Structure formats: C-alpha cells, structure tokens
Amino acid sequence: MGEEEPRIGVYVCHCGLNIAGVVDVEKVAREAAKLPNVVVSKDYRYMCADPGQEMIKEDIKKYNLTRVVVASCSPRMHEPTFRRCVESAGLNPFLFEMANIREHCSWCHPHYPEDATEKAIDLVKMAVAKARYLSPLEVIKVPVTRAALVIGGGVAGIHAALDLADMGFKVYLVERSPSIGGRMAQLDKTFPTLDCSICILGPKMVDVANHPNIELITYAEVKRVEGYIGNFRVTVVKKPRYVLESECNGCGECVKVCPVEVPNEFDENLGPRKAIYVPFPQAIPMVYTIDMDACIECYNCVEACKEQGREAIDFDMKEEEIHLEVGTIIVATGYDLYDPSRVRAYGYGLYDNVFTAIELERMINAAGPTQGHVIRFSDRRTPRSLAFITCVGSRDVKTNIYCSGFCCMYTLKNAILLKEHYPEMQIYVLFMDLRAPFKGYEEFYRRAREEGIIFLRGRPTELYEDPKTKNLIISMENLSTGEPMDLEVEMVVLSNAAVPAAGTEELSRILTVSRDASGFFMEAHPKLRPIDSPTDGVFFCGAAQGPKDIPYSVAQGSAAASRAARIMARGEWEIEPIVAYVDPERCRNTKTKCGICATKCPYGAITVEEGKAAVVNTAKCHGCGTCAADCPANAITQMHFTDAQIIAQIHAALEEKPEEKIIGFLCNWCSYGAADLAGTSRMEYPPNIRIIRVMCSGRLDRDFILEAFRKGAGMVLASGCRFGDCHYISGNYNAERRLKPLFKMLPRFGISPERFRLEWFSAAEAGFFTNLVKEMVETLKRLGPERIREENEKARPFLDRMLKHIGG
Amino acid sequence: MEEMPEELRVLIKEKVYFCYQCGACVGSCPTARAIPEYNPRKMMEGLILGEWREILSGDLIWLCTLCHTCYEVCPQGVGISHIIIELRNLATKEGMAPEGFLDSAKQMAATGYVAPITGAVERTRKQLGLPEIKVIDTGEIKKIMELMRFRSVLEDESG
Numbered sequence: 001m002g003e004e005e006p007r008i009g010v011y012v013c014h015c016g017l018n019i020a021g022v023v024d025v026e027k028v029a030r031e032a033a034k035l036p037n038v039v040v041s042k043d044y045r046y047m048c049a050d051p052g053q054e055m056i057k058e059d060i061k062k063y064n065l066t067r068v069v070v071a072s073c074s075p076r077m078h079e080p081t082f083r084r085c086v087e088s089a090g091l092n093p094f095l096f097e098m099a100n101i102r103e104h105c106s107w108c109h110p111h112y113p114e115d116a117t118e119k120a121i122d123l124v125k126m127a128v129a130k131a132r133y134l135s136p137l138e139v140i141k142v143p144v145t146r147a148a149l150v151i152g153g154g155v156a157g158i159h160a161a162l163d164l165a166d167m168g169f170k171v172y173l174v175e176r177s178p179s180i181g182g183r184m185a186q187l188d189k190t191f192p193t194l195d196c197s198i199c200i201l202g203p204k205m206v207d208v209a210n211h212p213n214i215e216l217i218t219y220a221e222v223k224r225v226e227g228y229i230g231n232f233r234v235t236v237v238k239k240p241r242y243v244l245e246s247e248c249n250g251c252g253e254c255v256k257v258c259p260v261e262v263p264n265e266f267d268e269n270l271g272p273r274k275a276i277y278v279p280f281p282q283a284i285p286m287v288y289t290i291d292m293d294a295c296i297e298c299y300n301c302v303e304a305c306k307e308q309g310r311e312a313i314d315f316d317m318k319e320e321e322i323h324l325e326v327g328t329i330i331v332a333t334g335y336d337l338y339d340p341s342r343v344r345a346y347g348y349g350l351y352d353n354v355f356t357a358i359e360l361e362r363m364i365n366a367a368g369p370t371q372g373h374v375i376r377f378s379d380r381r382t383p384r385s386l387a388f389i390t391c392v393g394s395r396d397v398k399t400n401i402y403c404s405g406f407c408c409m410y411t412l413k414n415a416i417l418l419k420e421h422y423p424e425m426q427i428y429v430l431f432m433d434l435r436a437p438f439k440g441y442e443e444f445y446r447r448a449r450e451e452g453i454i455f456l457r458g459r460p461t462e463l464y465e466d467p468k469t470k471n472l473i474i475s476m477e478n479l480s481t482g483e484p485m486d487l488e489v490e491m492v493v494l495s496n497a498a499v500p501a502a503g504t505e506e507l508s509r510i511l512t513v514s515r516d517a518s519g520f521f522m523e524a525h526p527k528l529r530p531i532d533s534p535t536d537g538v539f540f541c542g543a544a545q546g547p548k549d550i551p552y553s554v555a556q557g558s559a560a561a562s563r564a565a566r567i568m569a570r571g572e573w574e575i576e577p578i579v580a581y582v583d584p585e586r587c588r589n590t591k592t593k594c595g596i597c598a599t600k601c602p603y604g605a606i607t608v609e610e611g612k613a614a615v616v617n618t619a620k621c622h623g624c625g626t627c628a629a630d631c632p633a634n635a636i637t638q639m640h641f642t643d644a645q646i647i648a649q650i651h652a653a654l655e656e657k658p659e660e661k662i663i664g665f666l667c668n669w670c671s672y673g674a675a676d677l678a679g680t681s682r683m684e685y686p687p688n689i690r691i692i693r694v695m696c697s698g699r700l701d702r703d704f705i706l707e708a709f710r711k712g713a714g715m716v717l718a719s720g721c722r723f724g725d726c727h728y729i730s731g732n733y734n735a736e737r738r739l740k741p742l743f744k745m746l747p748r749f750g751i752s753p754e755r756f757r758l759e760w761f762s763a764a765e766a767g768f769f770t771n772l773v774k775e776m777v778e779t780l781k782r783l784g785p786e787r788i789r790e791e792n793e794k795a796r797p798f799l800d801r802m803l804k805h806i807g808g
Numbered sequence: 809m810e811e812m813p814e815e816l817r818v819l820i821k822e823k824v825y826f827c828y829q830c831g832a833c834v835g836s837c838p839t840a841r842a843i844p845e846y847n848p849r850k851m852m853e854g855l856i857l858g859e860w861r862e863i864l865s866g867d868l869i870w871l872c873t874l875c876h877t878c879y880e881v882c883p884q885g886v887g888i889s890h891i892i893i894e895l896r897n898l899a900t901k902e903g904m905a906p907e908g909f910l911d912s913a914k915q916m917a918a919t920g921y922v923a924p925i926t927g928a929v930e931r932t933r934k935q936l937g938l939p940e941i942k943v944i945d946t947g948e949i950k951k952i953m954e955l956m957r958f959r960s961v962l963e964d965e966s967g
Contacts, residue, residue: 345881391883395828395883396883396884397883397884397885398883398885432828432830433828457831458830458831458835459830459831459832459835459883460832460835461832461833461835461836461877461881462835462836462881475835475836476831476832476835477831477832477833477834477835477840477847477849478831479829479830479831479849482834482847482849482850483844484834484835484837484840484841485835
C-alpha cells in the first residue's frame, strides 16, 4: 500500500436485469460501503454506458478516489473500457479492478438469488481487497529499429523480403547456400497449373538482387541473436566462397578450366558440377563459389579469371562475422526431405531403380543432369512402367505421424508430366488417401485420371528387385478388391515427406522459440496467431512452421511481412506493464548460485550472472508469473498479480463460512474463459466457488493453495489450459510440477487430498467446468463442515509454521 | 457372451481404433496370399464395427501364422498379431477354440511335440538318415502350461 490510505469507489452494475434480476445489487452496494477504504459505493443500471462512465469520472474528482472497483461483467469483456474511463479522469488505468458478478454469478445461479447475492458481496469484497494493494503501472515503450532480418531465401523468404522492402523497410536476407531460390528453384513444374518453376521464381530472385532496400547475404548463417522486440542484435557468419562478390561477373570461364568434378547437390547428386560452381544457371547472386573440400588448388581458375581482366578469385578469403541491428526477424528456413533409405522395405539406396520425387524432378527438367530424360539407373533406358508410392516417411507412427500435405499433389504433377513426356508409359499411383483440398487441386486429380494414370488404393508393404531385369515387384493389398497383389514395374518413385530443415533445432535455441512435436517451429496460437512466434518480434512463414505448398508459402511470406511491418511502422512499441520484477535485495543469487527463475522462464527473459541478482528483460517478459511462483526467496513480483494482492483476495473470500467455500484459481486464457462461457451459456452450478483470476496457472505458488486451507477453505481448485495449449508455452507444465506434490503433502497435515483439485481445460469446456464445480460441491457435502473444520484445525500448526512469511 | 469383455474393449479403444485401413498388413500377410478369405484389415474393421462375436466364434483368427510381419509394417501401431493372440485367448476361454488346436496342445503337453510321432514319421527319418526323435521330459512344459492357466482349459475340454 502507498503512504496514503487508498480511497476506493465501488460501482455495482445492474446490467439491466442480467445482474439485478438475480442479485440484490442495492444490498451489494450497501455492504461494499462498509468495507475499509471504500469512500463511495453506488449501483447503476448500465455502468459501461456513457452516463455510468461519467458517474465514475465525476466521483474520481469529487471524492478524490485513488482506486475504482466495478462489479459487473467479466474483465475479459469490459476491463479495457473501464481502464480507459479511469485514465481519462486522471487515474492510472492499473488502479482499476473488476468483480465479475455476471458471468460468474447472476447468470449461473438464477435459482438461488440469496446465495448469489452473498457470493456477489464476496466477489466485491475480494476486488476491493485486491484494489487496496494495486499500484500504478506505466506502459513500457521501446524504440523499434526499422529494419528486418529474413532468414532463408526460399519462395516464402523472398516474398517476405520483397514486401517489406517495397514498404520502405531495410531488409537483410540471409541464405545458407550460395544462391537464393530454395526448393522451388529445384522443381521442374508447379501444380496445378504446370508453370515452369524457375521461370516464375527467377524474376522474383532478380528483384531481390536489384532491390535497393534488400541486402542479400548468401552462404551465411545466423549464429547469435540477442535483444528483444524492436531491438535485436544479430550475428551472422558468412562462409568464405573464395570468390569476391564485388568482382565476379559470372562469366563462367573459371568453370571451363576447373579439372575437378563432384556430384551436384542441386541435382540431387545425379549429375556433376565442378569444384568452382554456381548451383544452377539462374543463381542469385550470380557469383561463383569454390568448394574447398573438392578443390585441388591448381589455380587454373585464377589464371582464367585474369585472362578476363579480373581478379575475382581470392584463396585467402576468411570466414566473416557480420553484425546487424534489426527490429523484427522472419524465419523462412523451409524444409528438408525425409531420407527414404530409412524405410528399408522400399529399398531406396539398395535397388537401382528406386528414386525419390525430387530426383525425378531433376531428371525430367530439361536443364537437369539427364537433359529431361527419365532413365533407369540399371540400364539407362526409359522405363515402360512406373509406380509412385505416397506417404513415405509420413502418416506412420514409426517415422512421422503427420501428413506432409503437398506430396499427393506433387505426385499427381509428376505423374501428369511423365504421361506428357511418355504417353505410352504405364503409370501407377499407389496411395492410401488422396488429399487434394485447395483451389484447382481436385480438378488436377481428375485430369490425372483422364490421362489414364492408374490409381491403386493401398499401402505397399515391401519391394523386391528382380535380380535379372532389375524390375521392382511391389507387394500390397488392393483395397478395392480386398486382395493381396504383386505389381511389377520398371521404376519406382517415392513421394517422401517434408521434415524440419537441418538446423531448425539450433535456430530455435538461438531465437528462444519452441518447436512442435514433429520438430517444426511452433506458432504462438494455432488459430489466431499462425504467423507469430512466441517471442515478440519473431515471425514464421513457409514450411519452417510445417509442410506447405508454394501458394501457401507465398501467402505466409506476405503475412509475415505485414506482421513485422505492423511493429516497425510505428517506430515504437508498447509493452503491457504486467511483467515480472526481481527485488535485488532479496534475490539469493547474490550469495549462492540459484538461477531457478531463468530456467523456468518460457521466454528466456531472465538473465542470471553469477554473484549478481537476476534481471528480467521487461521487453521479453510476457507476464505469466511462473518465475514469481518458483522463486525460492520470494524475490520476484509479478506486477498486477502480486503475492499481496492474491493473498488479500484469498483472505477476503474466506472471511465468513470458509468451510463451505471453494477457492478457484483460474487462468485468464482457458479456465477463466470456460467459467465465463458457462455464464454466457447459462449453465447452472452451485454458488460455492470464489474465483481468483491469474494470467497463467504458472503463477500459482504452492503457498496460495496452502494459505487458502490455512484460512479454512473447504476446497481449492487450481486450473489452467490443457497441456500443449498454454498461452505462455509451458506455464501449466510448471504449475503441475509445482502443485502435484500437494496431493502427497496435504494428507501429512491431515487434509484429505480430495479437497484439492488440479484440472486442465480449455476456454470452450464450460460443461467440464460446470460438472467440476458440481462434483467438488458433492465432495464438500460428503465430507461435511464438521470434518473440514476438524482437518483444518489439525493442519493449522503446520501451515502457520510454513506460511509465517505471509502473516495475517 | 453378452457383453464385450473388458480386455477386448480396452484393446479396441487403445489400438484398433487407430486402424486407417491402408492394407499394409494384408500386403505382407503370408496367410492372406494363400487363403483369400483371410484378411486382417477387414478383421480390424469388423472389430471397429462391433462384430466381435462373429470374429471370436469364426475360424479366421486361427489361420494366422503369428509371423508378426503385420505388427512390423503397420503404420499406425495397431499391432494386429498381438490382437489376434488376444482374440484367440478370449475364444479359448469361451470354449470356442477349434478341436485341432486343442489336440495339438494336448499332444504338446503329453510328448513335448505338437505333431504326433507316428511310425511313418520314424520310418521316413530313418530312410533320410536323420537321428531318432528324442523323448522329452515334459515336466517344464506342463509347468508353463499350468502357470499360463492353459492346462485347466485343456482339462475342461477333455472332461
């Protein structure tokens, strides 16, 4: 509390008859007036309407109010409204508190008006108790560097970079390989239109090279990222290509004289390249690279370059560190392809004539290693029959459980291309389900059938090679006839799945962003924030976040650009002040090695240096409160959800008849949302529960639960989002780890473990919440107030000792 | 059996429901190649559709060679061969095991060999220069059968 006693105004809303139809609002206002520090208490028909808001503003001036409590609907509904209201009257918006007497009270207890009124009084009492401990908070403003880093120069990254550059932002595009273009540059044609892939991508790549706002950094990797939204400091390591980018004009004379040939990765190692090379003729930048692993240092290239009047080759070139300052980061690192040799039954790498789809793609490309001819490895002739096998390395619990999404479509494309090149070829597509859901895709599937491609439903089990003909015999069940069959073909092409790109794990560490169960980058919210990463200012696009085809990747590239521009356009970014703060006086890391907070923070927002107090980087902090709950020295405060505020709410709720009450700790995003939905859905449950809102279940200190029992609570509920759904990545996991031991601890104090419940449910699960409360009230009745009082008496000496630091 | 036995219900819920009918099991099944009626994929579909009584009382579950290839190739981890073992156990418990199987089991308990050792077998072995068949101490086999509560099944059958 501040030095002066707080002066609190309480406003009880009728919400027409929504509240007043059940709750005796006048009585609530009368009771509120008796509470300590309350100087004015009123009820009014619609607090959120202009006259209601005017009343608050006038009273703030008239009564010199320093705190305002409104008892009305859910804070998830009108907290922003009333914060603006008190702010316009000169009060700090964080000196406002809300009591939810509609969603959590009148709407769900319509048949118990007296109990509902009693509950509403409690809820107001709790809000007033918290309000007494509120402190003014200032919105934190950070400057934003108007430059972006795009990691990965595939089709998604190219579009993100071009869009941002066109908007006028400086863009650094970092690409790991010698040229941008990514997977799309390798493709022959694209589905479903059969555009030549490099013909439509090439001009975009040239745009990148020529754009005045784009600085292209190829053959380089991001090694370190420090800082926070608007203010990232990035270290990029550029590998030496031994050719000066400023000098090389891409004439290619060096290649002619290079005596070394090695397999070309761009052609999936089906054809050769020289030790000095560009991966493909349309490469951007059109600058040669020397592969030092292959180079024999004969220096023929140096001579050839000199003959052209240039000195572009520099064998003394060293690895170079580049330091960048950017406001936002876009991750567009794409995907790799599943290594099909791991599915041994399909014989890739073992049988001569089993290929992958991308190998076929290079073969069928006129500029590819076979000049557009599809040939068998065993006898260099075009096969008369060919089978595609789909879902290689996907939809399988032994490899990858997910559907790789675009393989069905590229299989159709490859089949159609083959049919166009070789009309006589017998082509089979062996599939389980054929997925063609987007625009023009199902039509494309129909076209494949029209062209006489044979679709056989069934997952091939095994391939055998005929040792004489090198043909392949595929065993499978033909699901349409229900009979096992053997299919002999001259070539097999495996449609292998997209998997996370190499380096995804390392990059996720560098950026402190999480990955999903399949290893792809994990978005902040799967529905409403599909582009954002959990770290503010970092965005994903394209297949880095999960397998995607070209139009989807392009759309995401543009989406990421717009999300990044949203931050950079203003030049300044506001951060909610509900963040954690470490009291350096109390932090025990100054004396002993601790750092627990830093290990628990899902955002890497806490820095702990030996011998110094931990420091929270407020710009990185999302305000879940996990660190505050886990700090062994109680040195961390979560602003607006402090220990003192929450304990004041617990005390206020349990002043009267505590053994009949349930204290429920609900997280803002899921379980509190479910309780709100129960109200809006008019689901009824007994009025015994008193809900305390926290931002995340990760905030729930074990002390809160114990304190509730010490104050005589009948039961306690701790709840949060379902696992995997936490809005702060891992808050609920931390809560479970911290609170689960209570089930063993409580009986030792003499408290029945069933009086504590730890539950995880989504904001949609109003029915679950309703049933849970009903169930808990049943338990409460079964145990009875006598036994509860007895248990609490028995536990009190233990709890008093444990909770000495709380007092009261 | 009126109600679905609990162990079968759990098995269907935890394993069989994952079957997405790809046919990998059938493609790899040596029995399916020889006997067109035998189709483990359709058997799983039958379990999903609630036709467990027909499956338990039918002959098909007894045709599996337990080579476990279907177990290996299944992309959804259904573990078909293990499910068939469970189905056989249930059928045996309900007295629906085929006579031939029980005869083999009895033979096993009595001599340690599944197939009866006839004079013809001994003569052929002699002609081929193979050693004589050893007489086996069946004590351990009987003990294992006892521990597996299989002997009681056999005794019920014979008694």
